[in-house]
Amino acid sequence: MDTLTTPGSNSLDAYWMPFTANRDFKANAALISHAEGLYYFTSNGHRLLDAIAGLWCVNAGHGHPRIVEAIQKQAARLDFASSFGLGHPLVFEYANRLTSIAPADMNHVFFTNSGSEAADTAIKIALAYHHARGEGQRQRIVGRQRGYHGVGFGGLSAAGMGPHKKQFGMLLPGAVHLPHTHDPVRNAFSLGQPRHGAELADALEQMIATYDASTIAAVIVEPVAGSTGVLVPPVGYLERLRELCTRHGILLIFDEVVTGFGRLGRPFAADRFGVIPDLLMVAKGMTNGAVPMGGVIASSAIYDAVTGKAGSGAVELSHGYTYSGHPLAAAAGLASLDVYVSEGLFERAARLEPHWQTCAHTLKGLPGVVDIRNLGLLAGIELGEDPVRGKALARNVYEHCFDHGVLVRPVANTIVLSPPLTIGEDEIETIFATIKAALKSD
Ligand SMILES: Cc1ncc(COP(=O)(O)O)c(C=O)c1O
Secondary structure, eight states, X not given: OOOOOOSSTTTTTSOOOTTSOHHHHHHTOOOEEEEEBTEEEETTOOXXXXXXXXXXXXXXXXXXXXXXXXXXXXXXXXXXXXXXSOOXXXXXXXXXXXXXXXXXXXXXXXXESSHXXXXXXXXXXXXXXXXXXXXXXXXXXXXXXTOOOOSSHHHHHHOOOHHHXXXXXXXXXXXXXXOOOOOXXXXXXXXXXXXXXXXXXXXXXXXXXXXXXXXXXXXXXXXXXXXXXXBOOOTXXXXXXXXXXHHHTOEEEEEOTTTTTXXXXXXXXXXXXXXXXXXXXXXXXXXXXXXXXXXXXXXHHHHHHHHHSSOTTOOSSOOOOTTTTOHXXXXXXXXXXXXXXXXXXXXXXXXXXXXXXXHHHTTTTSTTEEEEEEETTEEEEEEOSSHHHHHHHHHHHHHHHHHTTEEOEEETTEEEEXXXXXXXXXXXXXXXXXXXXXXHHO
Protein backbone atom coordinates (compact mmCIF):
# COMPACT_ATOMS: atom_id res chain seq x y z
CA MET A 1 0.00 0.00 0.00
CA ASP A 2 0.98 3.58 -0.50
CA THR A 3 1.60 4.63 3.08
CA LEU A 4 3.04 7.38 5.17
CA THR A 5 6.46 6.92 6.65
CA THR A 6 6.03 7.27 10.39
CA PRO A 7 7.69 10.53 11.43
CA GLY A 8 9.51 9.84 14.70
CA SER A 9 9.33 6.62 16.66
CA ASN A 10 6.39 7.33 18.97
CA SER A 11 4.48 9.99 17.11
CA LEU A 12 1.41 7.86 16.40
CA ASP A 13 1.28 6.18 19.79
CA ALA A 14 -0.71 8.64 21.88
CA TYR A 15 -3.90 8.42 19.84
CA TRP A 16 -5.87 5.27 20.78
CA MET A 17 -7.79 4.79 17.55
CA PRO A 18 -11.39 3.55 17.51
CA PHE A 19 -12.35 0.26 15.83
CA THR A 20 -8.76 -0.04 14.58
CA ALA A 21 -6.00 -2.61 14.86
CA ASN A 22 -3.83 0.08 16.44
CA ARG A 23 -0.50 -1.72 16.31
CA ASP A 24 -0.89 -2.86 12.70
CA PHE A 25 -2.15 0.50 11.52
CA LYS A 26 0.58 2.45 13.25
CA ALA A 27 3.27 0.20 11.84
CA ASN A 28 2.10 1.08 8.34
CA ALA A 29 0.00 4.20 8.67
CA ALA A 30 -1.86 5.88 5.82
CA LEU A 31 -3.08 9.29 6.91
CA ILE A 32 -5.57 11.47 5.09
CA SER A 33 -4.33 15.02 4.70
CA HIS A 34 -7.23 16.73 2.93
CA ALA A 35 -10.33 16.17 0.85
CA GLU A 36 -12.27 17.82 -1.93
CA GLY A 37 -15.50 16.72 -3.56
CA LEU A 38 -15.31 13.01 -4.31
CA TYR A 39 -11.65 12.68 -3.39
CA TYR A 40 -9.36 12.20 -0.42
CA PHE A 41 -5.66 12.97 -0.60
CA THR A 42 -3.12 11.21 1.62
CA SER A 43 -0.17 12.96 3.24
CA ASN A 44 2.07 11.76 0.47
CA GLY A 45 -0.18 13.05 -2.30
CA HIS A 46 -2.04 9.86 -3.24
CA ARG A 47 -5.56 10.61 -4.54
CA LEU A 48 -8.43 8.34 -3.49
CA LEU A 49 -11.93 8.27 -4.95
CA ASP A 50 -14.05 8.05 -1.79
CA ALA A 51 -16.47 5.20 -2.48
CA ILE A 52 -17.75 5.16 1.10
CA ALA A 53 -18.61 8.84 1.68
CA GLY A 54 -16.13 9.00 4.55
CA LEU A 55 -18.03 6.53 6.71
CA TRP A 56 -21.52 6.68 5.17
CA CYS A 57 -21.78 10.38 5.95
CA VAL A 58 -20.42 12.81 3.35
CA ASN A 59 -23.47 12.69 1.09
CA ALA A 60 -22.81 16.06 -0.61
CA GLY A 61 -19.10 15.37 -1.15
CA HIS A 62 -16.18 16.68 0.87
CA GLY A 63 -15.64 20.31 1.75
CA HIS A 64 -18.83 21.62 0.19
CA PRO A 65 -18.29 25.42 0.11
CA ARG A 66 -21.79 26.28 1.43
CA ILE A 67 -21.39 23.98 4.41
CA VAL A 68 -17.86 25.18 5.13
CA GLU A 69 -18.98 28.81 4.99
CA ALA A 70 -21.96 28.21 7.26
CA ILE A 71 -19.75 26.57 9.90
CA GLN A 72 -17.15 29.34 9.68
CA LYS A 73 -19.74 32.08 10.03
CA GLN A 74 -21.47 30.38 12.94
CA ALA A 75 -18.18 29.82 14.78
CA ALA A 76 -17.54 33.53 14.65
CA ARG A 77 -21.08 34.45 15.71
CA LEU A 78 -21.92 32.03 18.53
CA ASP A 79 -19.54 29.30 19.62
CA PHE A 80 -21.73 27.66 22.25
CA ALA A 81 -24.99 28.10 24.06
CA SER A 82 -26.47 25.58 26.44
CA SER A 83 -29.67 23.85 25.39
CA PHE A 84 -30.56 23.07 28.99
CA GLY A 85 -33.26 25.64 29.73
CA LEU A 86 -31.76 28.05 27.20
CA GLY A 87 -31.39 28.01 23.44
CA HIS A 88 -30.35 29.80 20.29
CA PRO A 89 -32.49 30.55 17.22
CA LEU A 90 -30.57 28.43 14.75
CA VAL A 91 -31.29 25.13 16.46
CA PHE A 92 -35.04 25.85 16.46
CA GLU A 93 -34.84 26.77 12.79
CA TYR A 94 -32.97 23.55 12.07
CA ALA A 95 -35.47 21.44 14.03
CA ASN A 96 -38.28 22.93 11.95
CA ARG A 97 -36.47 22.35 8.68
CA LEU A 98 -35.48 18.81 9.57
CA THR A 99 -38.92 17.75 10.71
CA SER A 100 -40.41 19.33 7.59
CA ILE A 101 -38.66 16.66 5.48
CA ALA A 102 -39.40 13.87 7.98
CA PRO A 103 -42.22 11.47 7.16
CA ALA A 104 -45.85 11.80 8.28
CA ASP A 105 -46.34 13.40 11.69
CA MET A 106 -42.74 13.02 12.86
CA ASN A 107 -42.71 16.59 14.07
CA HIS A 108 -40.18 16.72 16.91
CA VAL A 109 -36.46 16.12 17.09
CA PHE A 110 -34.18 15.52 20.06
CA PHE A 111 -30.58 16.35 19.19
CA THR A 112 -27.58 14.21 20.12
CA ASN A 113 -23.96 14.24 18.97
CA SER A 114 -23.71 10.87 17.28
CA GLY A 115 -25.60 7.84 16.09
CA SER A 116 -24.67 5.95 19.24
CA GLU A 117 -26.23 8.65 21.37
CA ALA A 118 -29.24 8.63 19.07
CA ALA A 119 -29.68 4.91 19.76
CA ASP A 120 -29.52 5.35 23.53
CA THR A 121 -31.82 8.35 23.29
CA ALA A 122 -34.39 6.52 21.15
CA ILE A 123 -34.45 3.64 23.64
CA LYS A 124 -34.85 6.05 26.56
CA ILE A 125 -37.65 7.93 24.80
CA ALA A 126 -39.42 4.61 24.14
CA LEU A 127 -39.16 3.69 27.83
CA ALA A 128 -40.29 7.17 28.92
CA TYR A 129 -43.25 6.99 26.54
CA HIS A 130 -44.53 3.76 28.04
CA HIS A 131 -43.82 5.06 31.55
CA ALA A 132 -45.85 8.21 30.85
CA ARG A 133 -48.77 6.09 29.66
CA GLY A 134 -48.79 3.92 32.75
CA GLU A 135 -47.11 0.98 31.02
CA GLY A 136 -43.74 1.20 32.71
CA GLN A 137 -43.44 -2.57 32.66
CA ARG A 138 -42.72 -2.40 28.95
CA GLN A 139 -38.95 -2.48 29.21
CA ARG A 140 -37.75 -5.18 26.85
CA ILE A 141 -35.93 -3.97 23.71
CA VAL A 142 -36.01 -6.09 20.58
CA GLY A 143 -33.05 -5.70 18.25
CA ARG A 144 -31.94 -7.90 15.40
CA GLN A 145 -29.02 -10.22 14.72
CA ARG A 146 -26.34 -8.43 12.67
CA GLY A 147 -27.83 -5.05 13.60
CA TYR A 148 -25.51 -2.15 14.43
CA HIS A 149 -26.65 0.81 16.50
CA GLY A 150 -23.35 2.27 17.66
CA VAL A 151 -21.46 1.64 20.83
CA GLY A 152 -23.41 3.08 23.77
CA PHE A 153 -24.77 0.52 26.20
CA GLY A 154 -28.32 0.85 24.87
CA GLY A 155 -27.49 0.62 21.18
CA LEU A 156 -24.92 -2.10 21.79
CA SER A 157 -27.47 -4.16 23.72
CA ALA A 158 -29.97 -3.91 20.86
CA ALA A 159 -27.29 -4.61 18.26
CA GLY A 160 -26.59 -8.10 17.05
CA MET A 161 -22.87 -8.27 16.32
CA GLY A 162 -21.23 -10.58 18.84
CA PRO A 163 -17.63 -9.43 18.43
CA HIS A 164 -18.65 -5.92 19.46
CA LYS A 165 -20.10 -7.21 22.74
CA LYS A 166 -17.72 -9.81 24.03
CA GLN A 167 -15.51 -7.39 26.01
CA PHE A 168 -18.36 -5.60 27.76
CA GLY A 169 -20.27 -7.93 30.00
CA MET A 170 -24.03 -8.21 30.32
CA LEU A 171 -25.13 -4.88 28.82
CA LEU A 172 -28.84 -3.98 29.20
CA PRO A 173 -30.88 -6.76 30.72
CA GLY A 174 -33.72 -8.14 28.64
CA ALA A 175 -32.60 -7.27 25.11
CA VAL A 176 -33.67 -9.94 22.63
CA HIS A 177 -33.01 -10.29 18.94
CA LEU A 178 -34.95 -11.06 15.79
CA PRO A 179 -33.19 -13.23 13.22
CA HIS A 180 -31.25 -11.36 10.54
CA THR A 181 -32.58 -11.38 7.00
CA HIS A 182 -29.48 -12.59 5.16
CA ASP A 183 -30.52 -15.63 3.12
CA PRO A 184 -27.96 -16.23 0.36
CA VAL A 185 -29.45 -19.61 -0.55
CA ARG A 186 -32.71 -18.03 -1.67
CA ASN A 187 -31.67 -14.44 -2.31
CA ALA A 188 -28.06 -14.28 -3.59
CA PHE A 189 -27.51 -11.67 -6.32
CA SER A 190 -30.93 -10.06 -5.85
CA LEU A 191 -31.37 -6.82 -7.75
CA GLY A 192 -32.53 -4.44 -5.04
CA GLN A 193 -34.90 -5.89 -2.47
CA PRO A 194 -34.72 -9.69 -2.17
CA ARG A 195 -37.96 -11.59 -2.72
CA HIS A 196 -37.74 -14.09 0.11
CA GLY A 197 -37.89 -13.53 3.84
CA ALA A 198 -40.86 -11.33 4.83
CA GLU A 199 -41.88 -14.13 7.19
CA LEU A 200 -38.72 -13.58 9.27
CA ALA A 201 -40.56 -10.66 10.87
CA ASP A 202 -42.95 -13.17 12.41
CA ALA A 203 -40.23 -14.07 14.91
CA LEU A 204 -41.60 -11.07 16.79
CA GLU A 205 -44.77 -13.05 17.39
CA GLN A 206 -42.75 -15.81 19.00
CA MET A 207 -41.14 -13.26 21.29
CA ILE A 208 -44.55 -11.93 22.17
CA ALA A 209 -45.65 -15.48 22.97
CA THR A 210 -42.55 -15.97 25.13
CA TYR A 211 -42.43 -12.63 26.98
CA ASP A 212 -45.89 -11.10 26.42
CA ALA A 213 -46.34 -7.90 24.44
CA SER A 214 -46.98 -5.99 27.64
CA THR A 215 -43.27 -6.32 28.55
CA ILE A 216 -41.90 -5.18 25.18
CA ALA A 217 -41.11 -1.48 24.70
CA ALA A 218 -39.71 -1.26 21.20
CA VAL A 219 -38.28 -2.95 18.15
CA ILE A 220 -35.21 -1.26 16.71
CA VAL A 221 -33.89 -2.08 13.25
CA GLU A 222 -31.87 -0.50 10.48
CA PRO A 223 -34.19 -0.48 7.44
CA VAL A 224 -31.13 -1.57 5.44
CA ALA A 225 -28.47 -3.00 7.73
CA GLY A 226 -25.25 -1.19 6.79
CA SER A 227 -22.28 -2.08 8.94
CA THR A 228 -22.92 -5.80 8.78
CA GLY A 229 -22.42 -5.73 5.03
CA VAL A 230 -25.49 -4.08 3.46
CA LEU A 231 -28.46 -6.38 4.07
CA VAL A 232 -31.47 -5.15 2.12
CA PRO A 233 -34.86 -6.01 3.69
CA PRO A 234 -36.91 -8.62 1.86
CA VAL A 235 -40.05 -7.37 0.12
CA GLY A 236 -42.82 -7.05 2.73
CA TYR A 237 -40.57 -7.53 5.76
CA LEU A 238 -40.64 -3.99 7.17
CA GLU A 239 -44.35 -3.73 6.46
CA ARG A 240 -44.90 -6.89 8.50
CA LEU A 241 -42.81 -5.58 11.41
CA ARG A 242 -44.82 -2.35 11.37
CA GLU A 243 -48.09 -4.23 11.41
CA LEU A 244 -47.06 -6.44 14.34
CA CYS A 245 -45.70 -3.51 16.36
CA THR A 246 -48.89 -1.51 15.85
CA ARG A 247 -51.09 -4.43 16.75
CA HIS A 248 -49.22 -5.03 20.02
CA GLY A 249 -48.54 -1.46 21.16
CA ILE A 250 -44.80 -1.85 20.58
CA LEU A 251 -42.88 1.15 19.24
CA LEU A 252 -40.98 0.75 15.99
CA ILE A 253 -37.62 2.53 15.85
CA PHE A 254 -35.84 2.92 12.52
CA ASP A 255 -32.12 3.50 12.78
CA GLU A 256 -31.59 5.67 9.70
CA VAL A 257 -28.08 6.75 10.59
CA VAL A 258 -26.91 5.27 7.27
CA THR A 259 -30.10 5.30 5.19
CA GLY A 260 -31.16 8.88 6.00
CA PHE A 261 -30.55 11.93 3.81
CA GLY A 262 -30.94 10.47 0.36
CA ARG A 263 -28.89 7.29 0.49
CA LEU A 264 -31.88 5.36 -0.92
CA GLY A 265 -33.04 8.10 -3.29
CA ARG A 266 -35.58 9.54 -0.89
CA PRO A 267 -35.08 11.68 2.24
CA PHE A 268 -35.44 8.61 4.46
CA ALA A 269 -35.76 4.84 4.07
CA ALA A 270 -39.19 5.24 5.65
CA ASP A 271 -40.20 7.14 2.49
CA ARG A 272 -38.60 4.60 0.21
CA PHE A 273 -40.38 1.65 1.82
CA GLY A 274 -43.58 3.47 2.72
CA VAL A 275 -43.24 2.28 6.32
CA ILE A 276 -43.41 4.94 9.01
CA PRO A 277 -41.70 4.25 12.33
CA ASP A 278 -42.57 5.87 15.67
CA LEU A 279 -39.00 7.04 16.25
CA LEU A 280 -36.40 7.67 13.57
CA MET A 281 -32.69 7.96 14.37
CA VAL A 282 -30.39 10.15 12.29
CA ALA A 283 -26.71 11.21 12.32
CA LYS A 284 -23.90 11.12 9.75
CA GLY A 285 -25.42 12.72 6.59
CA MET A 286 -27.28 15.13 8.85
CA THR A 287 -24.34 17.53 8.77
CA ASN A 288 -22.63 15.94 5.77
CA GLY A 289 -20.17 14.57 8.34
CA ALA A 290 -18.69 18.04 8.89
CA VAL A 291 -19.68 18.50 12.54
CA PRO A 292 -20.70 15.65 14.88
CA MET A 293 -24.46 15.49 15.29
CA GLY A 294 -27.23 12.95 15.69
CA GLY A 295 -30.89 13.05 16.55
CA VAL A 296 -34.09 11.18 17.22
CA ILE A 297 -37.15 12.32 15.28
CA ALA A 298 -40.34 11.48 17.16
CA SER A 299 -43.97 11.32 16.20
CA SER A 300 -46.30 13.87 17.75
CA ALA A 301 -48.02 11.06 19.64
CA ILE A 302 -44.78 10.22 21.45
CA TYR A 303 -43.78 13.83 22.10
CA ASP A 304 -47.24 14.66 23.39
CA ALA A 305 -47.40 11.58 25.62
CA VAL A 306 -44.02 12.28 27.24
CA THR A 307 -44.34 16.04 27.59
CA GLY A 308 -48.07 16.16 28.31
CA LYS A 309 -47.98 14.17 31.52
CA ALA A 310 -45.41 16.27 33.38
CA GLY A 311 -46.64 18.97 35.71
CA SER A 312 -46.02 22.63 35.00
CA GLY A 313 -42.34 23.57 35.37
CA ALA A 314 -41.22 19.94 35.37
CA VAL A 315 -38.51 18.68 33.06
CA GLU A 316 -40.40 16.15 30.94
CA LEU A 317 -37.47 14.02 29.85
CA SER A 318 -34.44 13.81 32.12
CA HIS A 319 -32.02 13.40 29.30
CA GLY A 320 -29.70 15.51 27.15
CA TYR A 321 -26.12 16.23 26.25
CA THR A 322 -24.08 19.38 26.83
CA TYR A 323 -23.69 19.64 23.09
CA SER A 324 -27.27 18.74 22.08
CA GLY A 325 -28.13 21.24 19.34
CA HIS A 326 -24.63 22.75 19.25
CA PRO A 327 -24.58 25.94 17.16
CA LEU A 328 -21.91 24.68 14.76
CA ALA A 329 -23.77 21.41 14.25
CA ALA A 330 -27.06 23.25 13.69
CA ALA A 331 -25.36 25.50 11.13
CA ALA A 332 -23.85 22.52 9.36
CA GLY A 333 -27.19 20.69 9.47
CA LEU A 334 -29.09 23.60 7.95
CA ALA A 335 -26.50 24.16 5.25
CA SER A 336 -26.43 20.44 4.44
CA LEU A 337 -30.20 20.38 4.03
CA ASP A 338 -29.97 23.46 1.80
CA VAL A 339 -27.40 21.72 -0.37
CA TYR A 340 -29.32 18.42 -0.51
CA VAL A 341 -32.48 20.20 -1.58
CA SER A 342 -31.08 22.91 -3.88
CA GLU A 343 -28.77 20.44 -5.68
CA GLY A 344 -31.47 17.78 -5.86
CA LEU A 345 -29.15 15.16 -4.37
CA PHE A 346 -31.86 12.77 -3.19
CA GLU A 347 -33.32 12.71 -6.70
CA ARG A 348 -29.83 12.37 -8.12
CA ALA A 349 -29.27 9.23 -6.04
CA ALA A 350 -32.56 7.82 -7.36
CA ARG A 351 -31.52 8.60 -10.94
CA LEU A 352 -28.14 6.96 -10.53
CA GLU A 353 -29.46 3.83 -8.83
CA PRO A 354 -30.06 1.78 -12.02
CA HIS A 355 -26.54 2.46 -13.28
CA TRP A 356 -25.09 1.72 -9.85
CA GLN A 357 -26.98 -1.56 -9.75
CA THR A 358 -25.91 -2.58 -13.27
CA CYS A 359 -22.25 -1.82 -12.55
CA ALA A 360 -22.33 -3.63 -9.20
CA HIS A 361 -23.74 -6.77 -10.74
CA THR A 362 -21.04 -6.90 -13.43
CA LEU A 363 -18.92 -8.44 -10.64
CA LYS A 364 -21.13 -11.52 -10.61
CA GLY A 365 -19.18 -14.61 -11.67
CA LEU A 366 -15.78 -13.20 -10.76
CA PRO A 367 -13.54 -15.34 -8.56
CA GLY A 368 -14.63 -15.27 -4.93
CA VAL A 369 -17.86 -13.27 -5.38
CA VAL A 370 -20.67 -15.13 -3.55
CA ASP A 371 -23.30 -12.39 -3.32
CA ILE A 372 -23.96 -8.83 -4.47
CA ARG A 373 -26.54 -6.70 -2.66
CA ASN A 374 -27.66 -3.19 -3.56
CA LEU A 375 -30.27 -0.56 -2.96
CA GLY A 376 -30.11 3.19 -3.59
CA LEU A 377 -26.43 4.10 -3.65
CA LEU A 378 -25.47 1.28 -1.31
CA ALA A 379 -23.82 -1.99 -2.24
CA GLY A 380 -22.27 -4.97 -0.49
CA ILE A 381 -20.02 -7.41 -2.34
CA GLU A 382 -19.72 -10.60 -0.29
CA LEU A 383 -16.61 -12.65 -0.89
CA GLY A 384 -15.32 -16.16 -0.22
CA GLU A 385 -17.04 -19.48 0.22
CA ASP A 386 -16.08 -19.37 3.91
CA PRO A 387 -15.74 -16.39 6.26
CA VAL A 388 -11.97 -16.71 6.79
CA ARG A 389 -11.18 -16.81 3.09
CA GLY A 390 -13.78 -14.05 2.53
CA LYS A 391 -12.17 -11.77 5.08
CA ALA A 392 -8.73 -12.26 3.52
CA LEU A 393 -10.15 -11.58 0.06
CA ALA A 394 -11.92 -8.43 1.26
CA ARG A 395 -8.67 -7.16 2.77
CA ASN A 396 -6.84 -7.82 -0.51
CA VAL A 397 -9.51 -6.01 -2.49
CA TYR A 398 -9.29 -3.05 -0.10
CA GLU A 399 -5.51 -2.85 -0.50
CA HIS A 400 -5.58 -3.23 -4.27
CA CYS A 401 -8.26 -0.55 -4.58
CA PHE A 402 -6.39 1.78 -2.24
CA ASP A 403 -3.23 1.42 -4.31
CA HIS A 404 -5.23 2.07 -7.46
CA GLY A 405 -6.93 5.19 -6.12
CA VAL A 406 -10.31 3.99 -4.80
CA LEU A 407 -11.27 3.87 -1.13
CA VAL A 408 -13.67 1.00 -0.33
CA ARG A 409 -14.49 -0.50 3.06
CA PRO A 410 -13.93 -4.12 4.01
CA VAL A 411 -16.22 -5.38 6.78
CA ALA A 412 -15.45 -9.00 7.57
CA ASN A 413 -16.02 -10.86 4.26
CA THR A 414 -17.84 -8.02 2.48
CA ILE A 415 -16.80 -4.88 0.62
CA VAL A 416 -19.31 -2.16 1.41
CA LEU A 417 -19.84 0.86 -0.80
CA SER A 418 -21.79 4.09 -0.20
CA PRO A 419 -20.35 6.93 -2.29
CA PRO A 420 -21.23 10.61 -2.00
CA LEU A 421 -24.53 11.25 -3.77
CA THR A 422 -22.63 13.74 -5.96
CA ILE A 423 -20.87 10.89 -7.73
CA GLY A 424 -21.17 10.62 -11.53
CA GLU A 425 -21.62 7.66 -13.86
CA ASP A 426 -17.93 7.64 -14.82
CA GLU A 427 -16.77 7.44 -11.23
CA ILE A 428 -19.26 4.66 -10.53
CA GLU A 429 -17.72 2.73 -13.41
CA THR A 430 -14.23 3.42 -12.03
CA ILE A 431 -15.18 2.01 -8.62
CA PHE A 432 -16.47 -1.29 -9.97
CA ALA A 433 -13.74 -1.61 -12.62
CA THR A 434 -11.13 -1.22 -9.88
CA ILE A 435 -12.83 -3.84 -7.69
CA LYS A 436 -13.04 -6.13 -10.73
CA ALA A 437 -9.31 -5.74 -11.37
CA ALA A 438 -8.62 -6.44 -7.70
CA LEU A 439 -10.62 -9.66 -7.79
CA LYS A 440 -8.95 -10.79 -11.00
CA SER A 441 -5.50 -10.08 -9.60
CA ASP A 442 -5.99 -12.14 -6.44
C1 LIG B 1 -26.89 2.20 11.59
C2 LIG B 1 -25.96 2.89 12.54
N1 LIG B 1 -26.41 3.30 13.72
C3 LIG B 1 -25.63 3.92 14.60
C4 LIG B 1 -24.32 4.17 14.30
C5 LIG B 1 -23.45 4.85 15.30
O1 LIG B 1 -23.14 6.13 14.91
P1 LIG B 1 -21.90 6.89 15.59
O2 LIG B 1 -20.67 6.18 15.14
O3 LIG B 1 -22.05 8.29 15.08
O4 LIG B 1 -22.07 6.80 17.06
C6 LIG B 1 -23.81 3.79 13.07
C7 LIG B 1 -22.40 4.04 12.71
O5 LIG B 1 -21.89 3.57 11.73
C8 LIG B 1 -24.63 3.11 12.17
O6 LIG B 1 -24.18 2.68 10.98
